[in-house]
Amino acid sequence: xxxxxxxxxxxxxxxxxxxxxxxxxxxxxxxxxxxxxxxxxxxxxxxxxxxxxxxxxxxxxxxxxxxxxxxxxxxxxxxxxxxxxxxxxxxxxxxxxxxxxxxxxxxxxxxxxxxxxxxxxxxxxxxxxxxxxxxxxxxxxxxxxxxxxxxxxxxxxxxxxxxxxxxxxxxxxxxxxxxxxxxxxxxxxxxxxxxxxxxxxxxxxxxxxxxxxxxxxxxxxxxxxxxxxxxxxxxxxxxxxxxxxxxxxxxxxxxxxxxxxxxxxxxxxxxxxxxxxxxxxxxxxxxxxxxxxxxxxxxxxxxxxxxxxxxxxxxxxxxxxxxxxxxxxxxxxxxxxxxxxxxxxxxxxxxxxxxxxxxxxxxxxxxxxxxxxxxxxxxxxxxxxxxxxxxxxxxxxxxxxxxxxxxxxxxxxxxxxxxxxxxxxxxxxxxxxxxxxxxxxxxxxxxxxxxxxxxxxxxxxxxxxxxxxxxxxxxxxxxxxxxxxxxxxxxxxxxxxxxxxxxxxxxxxxxxxxxxxxxxxxxxxxxxxxxxxxxxxxxxxxxxxxxxxxxxxxxxxxxxxxxxxxxxxxxxxxxxxxxxxxxxxxxxxxxxxxxxxxxxxxxxxxxxxxxxxxxxxxxxxxxxxxxxx
Amino acid sequence: xxxxxxxxxxxxxxxxxxxxxxxxxxxxxxxxxxxxxxxxxxxxxxxxxxxxxxxxxxxxxxxxxxxxxxxxxxxxxxxxxxxxxxxxxxxxxxxxxxxxxxxxxxxxxxxxxxxxxxxxxxxxxxxxxxxxxxxxxxxxxxxxxxxxxxxxxxxxxxxxxxxxxxxxxxxxxxxxxxxxxxxxxxxxxxxxxxxxxxxxxxxxxxxxxxxxxxxxxxxxxxxx
Numbered sequence: 001x002x003x004x005x006x007x008x009x010x011x012x013x014x015x016x017x018x019x020x021x022x023x024x025x026x027x028x029x030x031x032x033x034x035x036x037x038x039x040x041x042x043x044x045x046x047x048x049x050x051x052x053x054x055x056x057x058x059x060x061x062x063x064x065x066x067x068x069x070x071x072x073x074x075x076x077x078x079x080x081x082x083x084x085x086x087x088x089x090x091x092x093x094x095x096x097x098x099x100x101x102x103x104x105x106x107x108x109x110x111x112x113x114x115x116x117x118x119x120x121x122x123x124x125x126x127x128x129x130x131x132x133x134x135x136x137x138x139x140x141x142x143x144x145x146x147x148x149x150x151x152x153x154x155x156x157x158x159x160x161x162x163x164x165x166x167x168x169x170x171x172x173x174x175x176x177x178x179x180x181x182x183x184x185x186x187x188x189x190x191x192x193x194x195x196x197x198x199x200x201x202x203x204x205x206x207x208x209x210x211x212x213x214x215x216x217x218x219x220x221x222x223x224x225x226x227x228x229x230x231x232x233x234x235x236x237x238x239x240x241x242x243x244x245x246x247x248x249x250x251x252x253x254x255x256x257x258x259x260x261x262x263x264x265x266x267x268x269x270x271x272x273x274x275x276x277x278x279x280x281x282x283x284x285x286x287x288x289x290x291x292x293x294x295x296x297x298x299x300x301x302x303x304x305x306x307x308x309x310x311x312x313x314x315x316x317x318x319x320x321x322x323x324x325x326x327x328x329x330x331x332x333x334x335x336x337x338x339x340x341x342x343x344x345x346x347x348x349x350x351x352x353x354x355x356x357x358x359x360x361x362x363x364x365x366x367x368x369x370x371x372x373x374x375x376x377x378x379x380x381x382x383x384x385x386x387x388x389x390x391x392x393x394x395x396x397x398x399x400x401x402x403x404x405x406x407x408x409x410x411x412x413x414x415x416x417x418x419x420x421x422x423x424x425x426x427x428x429x430x431x432x433x434x435x436x437x438x439x440x441x442x443x444x445x446x447x448x449x450x451x452x453x454x455x456x457x458x459x460x461x462x463x464x465x466x467x468x469x470x471x472x473x474x475x476x477x478x479x480x481x482x483x484x485x486x487x488x489x490x491x492x493x494x495x496x497x498x499x500x501x502x503x504x505x506x507x508x509x510x511x512x513x514x515x516x517x518x519x520x521x522x523x524x525x526x527x528x529x530x531x532x533x534x535x536x537x538x539x540x541x542x543x544x545x546x547x548x549x550x551x552x553x554x555x556x557x558x559x560x561x562x563x564x565x566x567x568x569x570x571x572x573x574x575x576x577x578x579x580x581x582x583x584x585x586x587x588x589x590x591x592x593x594x595x596x597x598x599x600x601x602x603x604x605x606x607x608x609x610x611x612x613x614x615x616x617x618x619x620x621x622x623x624x625x626x627x628x629x
Numbered sequence: 630x631x632x633x634x635x636x637x638x639x640x641x642x643x644x645x646x647x648x649x650x651x652x653x654x655x656x657x658x659x660x661x662x663x664x665x666x667x668x669x670x671x672x673x674x675x676x677x678x679x680x681x682x683x684x685x686x687x688x689x690x691x692x693x694x695x696x697x698x699x700x701x702x703x704x705x706x707x708x709x710x711x712x713x714x715x716x717x718x719x720x721x722x723x724x725x726x727x728x729x730x731x732x733x734x735x736x737x738x739x740x741x742x743x744x745x746x747x748x749x750x751x752x753x754x755x756x757x758x759x760x761x762x763x764x765x766x767x768x769x770x771x772x773x774x775x776x777x778x779x780x781x782x783x784x785x786x787x788x789x790x791x792x793x794x795x796x797x798x799x800x801x802x803x804x805x806x807x808x809x810x811x812x813x814x815x816x817x818x819x820x821x822x823x824x825x826x827x828x829x830x831x832x833x834x835x836x837x838x839x840x841x842x843x844x845x846x847x848x849x850x851x852x853x
Contacts, residue, residue: 208773542769
């Protein structure tokens with residue numbers, strides 16, 4: 001079983017590693033027995049055949065898992081929402097997928113002629129699915145696709161390169177600069193394990209990849225994420241950032257564990273000076289148990305980022321039953337460090353590879369599942385109504401584009417891929433989500449009507465229409481409820497009329513962005529989603545791939561091409577004579593780290609912004625470790 | 630299971646060391662191409678491209694099975710790209726033949742035909758074109774310099790309107806680029822002032838900026 005998701009941890013739990021987990025072993029055993037007892041078609045088939053005692057068995061099932069435990073007759077009676085194409089997790093045959101409503105859940109079902117039925121949770125809230133769906137739109141793909149397929153994308157997702165069928169430009173480009181890592185997380189497959197070939201492109205090769213991304217038409221990639229392995233292991237990481245800036249990228253993210261920044265205080269200022277905007281930092285919880293990867297180093301990393309002036313995005317991979325109880329606490333942690341933490345970008349786990357269905361059911365969580373838990377854990381302060389799907393932003397961009405006649409970044413990803421909201425930390429410690437003072441849905445409809453009205457008009461007429469539209473903005477903003485520190489109408493006016501995006505930066509100073517990005521896996525795979533993906537990987541062979549083909553089918557994309565372009569062992573030996581695998585690895589001294597002033601400060605006295613009654617925060621001692629011990 | 634199967638599998642790195650024991654400097658150099666004075670790793674040069682046409686469509690079964698065949702072909706490390714075109718009844722495979730001068734995995738045409746047969750697709754050599762394929766020129770260089778095949782106008786505009794607006798936009802784009810570069814340069818200089826230790830390490834002398842007469846008389850405008 002593989003677990004895919006966090007900032008730098010596109011994780012894998014190999015079958016062998018998984019067997020080390022006793023709980024999992026038990027589950028596998030249980031499942032095996034059931035497979036025999038219930039005569040299932042295959043172990044990926046979740047549909048139990050009807051039996052005399054099936055009703056009793058169903059009554060005992062956790063309601064969260066109930067949609068997995070129905071007969072096919074029951075499932076086929078469920079209302080269908082839409083149909084798509086998907087893959088069989090077992091043999092990768094492209095098959096029909098049916099997205100249907102099961103109570104409050106949105107599920108996907110598919111039937112492979114060879115491997116039977118697969119049922120999976122697609123979204124855990126039907127109402128939210130229908131709300132988000134309203135903002136779906138098709139964007140523009142590439143005018144100059146990097147690979148011309150003879151099939152014109154008919155064999156999607158196996159025609160990637162990127163082909164002319166693709167419907168979004170690159171919103172965020174990932175560039176892997178090394179597959180070496182100083183950690184060896186048991187669930188991660190994205191680093192070179194001992195004895196595996198090393199992929200570490202040279203500076204000219206990386207620069208060529210950057211130029212390729214900047215050459216995209218009609219909209220060049222403008223945001224880039226330097227990733228790995230651990231990208232700070234690349235000996236020329238500062239030069240790489242510098243090159244990215246020179247290539248013209250405005251937003252440069254470094255996808256890191258943050259450990260090397262904590263260990264090397266000189267690195268932060270060098271990275272910032274070179275042009276790093278954001279550390280995209282893996283962070284799976286506030287407690288030691290939930291975040292064994294970098295819990296102890298985070299305090300020093302925050303301090304290093306403060307000194308260097310680099311913003312941080314925390315990136316938790318959310319796994320049900322593993323760290324789903326700490327979602328509210330992670331937001332609280334971000335608010336406590338909101339001088340440096342600009343966002344928390346939750347990534348519900350993507351379960352890549354083979355895994356027993358029972359374990360999958362247990363760990364599966366989707367965007368609404370995580371959102372609902374956040375609502376519970378923040379005592380309703382951040383509610384499910386506060387979230388909007390990513391393509392919602394497309395409405396604002398379309399308005400600016402129609403007004404100015406200049407290309408703007410599209411946010412045309414599939415509505416089920418991502419969601420977000422802003423929360424403001426007001427001067428009296430109250431947390432106010434943006435939707436509490438902005439009628440977000442009404443505003444976007446208003447803008448869409450304006451865009452329609454502008455069509456076919458000359459520049460002057462367009463400006464007049466825009467002014468009329470802007471005058472109507474106030475009805476969508478409730479000034480009495482907006483944070484005292486924010487004048488939202490002024491800010492919006494500045495963005496829409498002056499196209500002054502620097503004001504968004506000021507806006508972010510007073511807020512924390514909460515995001516959700518759910519990458520696909522073979523069980524949830526939906527070709528409508530992948531063809532709209534705008535998080536891309538730029539490859540050393542010039543191709544560009546959507547995240548969910550690159551990582552879901554690594555055997556024909558990621559691993560295949562990285563192996564082609566890896567450094568032959570003989571050459572690596574010649575150029576790195578004193579290198580050894582063990583030397584790359586980080587060894588932690590927990591006692592020493594826990595005794596540092598930064599550690600005590602960061603995890604010691606914190607304000608719990610969501611403590612009851614929710615009216616402005618309550619100081620809590622030893623928040624991180626007491627609450628979850 | 631025989632004895633050899635009980636032995637632990639060799640790692641990729643160790644295996645590679647054995648496979649490439651006789652690799653000399655010359656072979657390593659051959660992995661690179663030079664462009665504008667820089668070396669770039671390009672693991673293949675002349676490989677092979679085979680096109681099987683007139684394939685019996687019923688052997689593909691349907692579009693979906695054809696796509697899976699494409700996936701299965703690409704699982705082979707020696708096959709660089711595969712395209713199975715159900716509608717046209719052809720298969721295009723770019724592969725690394727045994728005679729190719731590179732360090733990567735290789736596969737013969739016969740083995741490809743055997744593999745296809747094992748998948749239930751029987752291709753005929755009579756309807757086959759097998760030729761050299763210049764990976765660097767036709768694949769790598771294309772991907773890095775892909776030409777436009779279409780054009781999208783900004784939202785709310787037709788292509789005709791956009792064509793008239795485009796030259797102005799190109800000028801604006803160049804202006805924005807220059808402005809951004811200047812802005813970033815200014816940021817870097819300000820940053821070095823705040824971090825003199827970095828300026829020292831980089832050997833950059835951060836001198837006080839010259840003030841204009843107005844600034845001397847009325848002081849510097851405060852930063853927002």
